[in-house]
Amino acid sequence: MLDMLIKNGLVYQNGSFQKTNIMIKDGVFVEISNQLREAKEVYDAEGFEVIPGLIDPHVHFGLDLGFIRSVDDFDSGTVAALYGGVTSIVDFLAPTDGVKDLLKSYQERLHEAKKARIDYAFHATIKDPKNDLEAYVKTVRDLDMRTLKLFTTYSDSKRRTYDQEIIRLLNLSRIHDIMILAHVENDDMIHIDPDMTHEDLPRSRPVEAEITEALKLASYVKETKGHLYMVHVSSGETIRRLKAEYPELLGKHFMIESCPQYFTFDQSALAKANGYLYACAPPLRTQDHVQKLFDHQALIDVIGTDHCTFMKADKANRKLFEMPLGIGGIEHSFAVMRSHLGDVVIDKMTKHPARLHKLRNKGSITVGYDADLFVFKNDPNTIINGHHGTCDYTLYEGLKSAGTVISTMVRGQFAMRDGVLMNSQGQLIKGDD
Numbered sequence: 449m450l451d452m453l454i455k456n457g458l459v460y461q462n463g464s465f466q467k468t469n470i471m472i473k474d475g476v477f478v479e480i481s482n483q484l485r486e487a488k489e490v491y492d493a494e495g496f497e498v499i500p501g502l503i504d505p506h507v508h509f510g511l512d513l514g515f516i517r518s519v520d521d522f523d524s525g526t527v528a529a530l531y532g533g534v535t536s537i538v539d540f541l542a543p544t545d546g547v548k549d550l551l552k553s554y555q556e557r558l559h560e561a562k563k564a565r566i567d568y569a570f571h572a573t574i575k576d577p578k579n580d581l582e583a584y585v586k587t588v589r590d591l592d593m594r595t596l597k598l599f600t601t602y603s604d605s606k607r608r609t610y611d612q613e614i615i616r617l618l619n620l621s622r623i624h625d626i627m628i629l630a631h632v633e634n635d636d637m638i639h640i641d642p643d644m645t646h647e648d649l650p651r652s653r654p655v656e657a658e659i660t661e662a663l664k665l666a667s668y669v670k671e672t673k674g675h676l677y678m679v680h681v682s683s684g685e686t687i688r689r690l691k692a693e694y695p696e697l698l699g700k701h702f703m704i705e706s707c708p709q710y711f712t713f714d715q716s717a718l719a720k721a722n723g724y725l726y727a728c729a730p731p732l733r734t735q736d737h738v739q740k741l742f743d744h745q746a747l748i749d750v751i752g753t754d755h756c757t758f759m760k761a762d763k764a765n766r767k768l769f770e771m772p773l774g775i776g777g778i779e780h781s782f783a784v785m786r787s788h789l790g791d792v793v794i795d796k797m798t799k800h801p802a803r804l805h806k807l808r809n810k811g812s813i814t815v816g817y818d819a820d821l822f823v824f825k826n827d828p829n830t831i832i833n834g835h836h837g838t839c840d841y842t843l844y845e846g847l848k849s850a851g852t853v854i855s856t857m858v859r860g861q862f863a864m865r866d867g868v869l870m871n872s873q874g875q876l877i878k879g880d881d
C-alpha cells in the first residue's frame with residue numbers, strides 16, 4: 449500500500465498548475481495522476497497549490513566570522529526554512545587553501561549539519577589558494593561536492609582568490625565538471641575607512657565594483673569555457689552589461705543568482721533609523737538598479753537568499769568595519785519573490801538550483817524523485833506577520849506576499865503540517881551526474 453495520497457491539489461509540474469493527485473511510497477513520488485489509490489494517509493489539498501520543495505542554494509548557518517557567528521544554525525535555520533516551503537539547502541564549508549584543511553572543514557560542517565530538519569549539501573570554499581589547485585578540485589569531487597566558491601574580494605581577511613588562480617579554476621571546472629561560484633566585487637574598488645558607517649556602504653562597495661568584476665570574469669569564462677555561477681547579483685545593470693557583451697555565455701557558462709533583498713529594498717533603507725539592519729554585501733542599490741533587476745529577471749537562473757542572520761544588538765552601534773554584514777530571508781523568500789515576479793520564480797527556486805548545483809532527485813514533482821513539496825495558500829492580499837528562527841526581527845515584516853505556506857514535506861514526511869512543526873531529520877543530498 450502507498451504511504452501517502454495528496455489529493456485535489458493544484459500541482460505544479462512542467463511550468464504550470466494542474467489539478468491532480470500525488471502518490472508517495474518510501475519517501476519518493478510513485479504516481480502523479482487523477483487516480484485515487486489507497487494509502488495509509490490522505491491529505492486533502494483542495495483549494496491549495498502543491499509546489500516542489502524549494503531549494504535554497506545560498507545559506508550561511510552558524511557562519512563563523514571570527515568575531516561573531518550568524519545566529520541561525522542548522523536547527524533554527526531549517527525551522528525557518530520549513531515555514532517558507534524550503535526542503536533543501538546548500539551551505540558553505542569554511543574557506544580553506546589546501547586539501548588537508550578542506551577535508552577538516554568538510555567533516556566539521558557535516559557534523560554541524562546533523563541538526564538540520566531538511567536535506568542539505570555543501571559548497572566547498574577556497575581562499576587565497578597556494579597549493580595544488582587540481583588536487584583541491586579532485587578532493588571536492590571525491591567528497592561528492594560539485595561546486596566550489598571563491599571570493600574576488602576580502603583580500604584584507606586573506607580570502608581573495610587572484611586572477612591567475614581564477615583562470616586555472618575555471619579550466620579545472622571544465623575538466624572536472626564542477627561549477628565555480630563567485631562572490632564578484634572588484635577588490636581594488638572597495639575601501640572601508642575606520643569612520644564609515646552602514647550609510648556609507650554604497651560608496652564603500654560601489655556598484656561599479658560588481659559590474660567591472662563581472663565583465664572581467666565573463667571574459668575569463670569565454671576564454672576557458674569554464675562554468676561560473678555569480679552569487680547574489682545586486683544590480684540589474686550588471687546583468688544588462690553582461691547581456692550586451694557576453695550574450696552567448698548567459699544561461700550556459702555564466703549563471704546568475706540574485707536574492708530577494710535586492711528586489712525588495714533599495715539603498716535608501718540604509719538611512720532609516722534601523723538602517724543598520726539592511727547592511728549586507730554586496731549592498732543594496734539605488735531604485736534604478738533595482739528596477740533593472742526586474743527588467744532582466746529572465747536572465748536570473750536562481751533565487752537564493754544568502755540567509756545570514758544577526759541579532760539587532762549584534763549590528764547596532766557599530767562602525768562599518770566591525771559590523772557583521774548579512775540579513776535573513778529563507779522563510780519569506782518565495783512568498784515575497786512570487787509577489788514580485790509571479791510563477792516564474794518557481795523554477796528559479798526548484799528545478800534550476802537542482803540542475804546547476806547537481807542535487808540528485810530534487811526540485812521537481814516527478815515520479816522517482818524525492819517526495820519534497822509544500823502546500824501553499826495563494827492569496828495576493830497576504831501581509832507578512834511574524835517569523836521563525838533565532839533572529840529577533842525580519843526585514844520582511846509587514847510587506848506584501850503571495851500567500852502562506854501551509855504544510856511542508858521532506859521525503860514523504862510532513863516536517864511542518866498546518867503550521868505545526870513536526871519531527872524531521874535532514875539528510876545529505878547526493879550529487880547528480
Ligand SMILES: [Zn+2]
Binds near residue numbers: 506508754
Ligand atoms: Zn553568501
